[in-house]
Amino acid sequence: MTDEHEEQAKKLLNNDELTDLPESKPDTEPMVESVVEAVLFASDEPLTLARLANIVGTDAKQTRQYIKNLNDKYQANNNAFRIEQIAGGYQMMTLSSYNHWLKKLLQVRDQGKLSPAALETLAIIAYKQPIIRADIEAVRGVAVGEIIRNLMYKGLVKIVGRAEVLGRPMLYGTTKKFLEVFGLNSLKDLPKIEELKKPPS
Numbered sequence: 001m002t003d004e005h006e007e008q009a010k011k012l013l014n015n016d017e018l019t020d021l022p023e024s025k026p027d028t029e030p031m032v033e034s035v036v037e038a039v040l041f042a043s044d045e046p047l048t049l050a051r052l053a054n055i056v057g058t059d060a061k062q063t064r065q066y067i068k069n070l071n072d073k074y075q076a077n078n079n080a081f082r083i084e085q086i087a088g089g090y091q092m093m094t095l096s097s098y099n100h101w102l103k104k105l106l107q108v109r110d111q112g113k114l115s116p117a118a119l120e121t122l123a124i125i126a127y128k129q130p131i132i133r134a135d136i137e138a139v140r141g142v143a144v145g146e147i148i149r150n151l152m153y154k155g156l157v158k159i160v161g162r163a164e165v166l167g168r169p170m171l172y173g174t175t176k177k178f179l180e181v182f183g184l185n186s187l188k189d190l191p192k193i194e195e196l197k198k199p200p201s
Contacts (some may be wrong), residue, residue: 032058036066046089046180087179088186114154121147122156126178126190130160130171148172156181 030038035056040047041089047055053063060087067083067090074082084093094102114122121144136144160173175188184190 014068032062033066033069036063037070040083040090040092043091044088046091048089052090084184086183087176091180114151116141118147118151121149122174122178125151125157125172125175125192126187129172129173130163132163132165132169132171134169136172 014042024153026171036052039055043150049060049063053060056063058066071082073079080098081092081094086093117140120140121136123140125131128135128139133144133148136148148157152159154157155177157172157178159170161171162168163171179186180181
């Protein structure tokens, strides 16, 4: 590269020079509703209404209306997805009627499935949190230390504090990811214990 070319390259990379250049703009400015759609489409986690409104630059009430308008359009067009309220926020998700095909796509993740023992331990934590390990083991009748570690590794369980008892053992609870994985908006949406009992034979 010659000295002249090098000098030209430096000028092009100079931020001060670039600020003088006119910004390229699209033919038409995107509508706010489209911005809401784009943000939700790009997000890999649920966004609270307040956060979404802040990103888009509007208020919560109007943002909620945009979400409703988008869902109405998706339904009218028979789209395979909707904007759902989950884990305290909003996220774009495919409809359950497409689960058969999506399961084929996700078969490669079978190794990440939870074992029956892990699911049972997770259920105890979900319903009785915050809970210490000894109480979980009292319900299950077996040691659960390794299972809890695996659940924490998967991001489904976390330490939420220490119990005010002898030794101050750690208290466990579920995470936001737990709500996302099981399609819950909050812990209040967990099935009632009565609903889980087997009907009398």
